[in-house]
Amino acid sequence: MLSNDRGVAQLGLEEQTDELEKAIAEGKRIPTGKLGDIRQAVIKMRRFINPQREAISMLATLENWIIAPDELALLRETANRTRRIVEELDATRDRLSALRDHIDADRAHALSRNSYVLSVVAAIFLPLGFLTGLFGVNVAGMPGTTAPSAFWVLAGVSAVGGLALFLIFKFAKWL
Structure with missing residues (x-):
């Protein structure tokens, strides 16, 4: 289990996501597999931590003679930490999904623009x-x-006709 409140930030996943968001906002190209690698790390981490969160939460709700009150308080604090970590992982996963959608939309727009120019030509x-x-x-x-x-x-x-078609398309703002 992660030992402090930084959770996902301790692994650098949020920072990497911030860097990707900044690079995309600036119009830079990001390496193809970087987004997928970060998403995969987030998914694996969540898959690992979520069952621990549930188990710790269940233990923290027990009130019996086996678990001392101070240990119970520590379990509750640990349950809160793991809950926050899972929430951070969910938020990071959602941010990465939004980045993926943005990249896909940019690619679709570029493909559409190229198809349009090819059709006009x-x-x-x-x-x-x-x-x-x-x-x-x-x-x-x-x-x-x-x-x-x-x-x-x-x-x-033919040259005059081609030039006339080009000018017509240019003035119609199709080019």
Whole structure:
């Protein structure tokens, strides 16, 4: 059992959680496994201490001739300490869960933003790909097959179309 009132703080779990919260608030990346390691330590510690808390609490409620009154007072104090330690572990676990949720939300937002940009880029190049595919067909009767400047006209129209789509998306604040 932990010997003083510092409980979870004695193990450095609260300090590590504070550091993680500070790093996330500052926008820094945290090591991938650090949050999981701390959560695992908190869960293991709670799993170990909670049964002791229950046993000590039950002993502290006994009033019989085997346990002396001063020992009973010590048991009650120890029961209160273990209760506080379990509460601190629960609070730390909840804070770590909130940090995990925040990290997951940030990742989902970044993925959504990247998907959006990819969709906009595809929307710009899809019509251009259609034009190059259409005019790349070797079929007699295609417009411009006899004119030597037809390639440059098609390239210019494609460039202007791509630029126009880009500007439309930019002014519509889609980019």
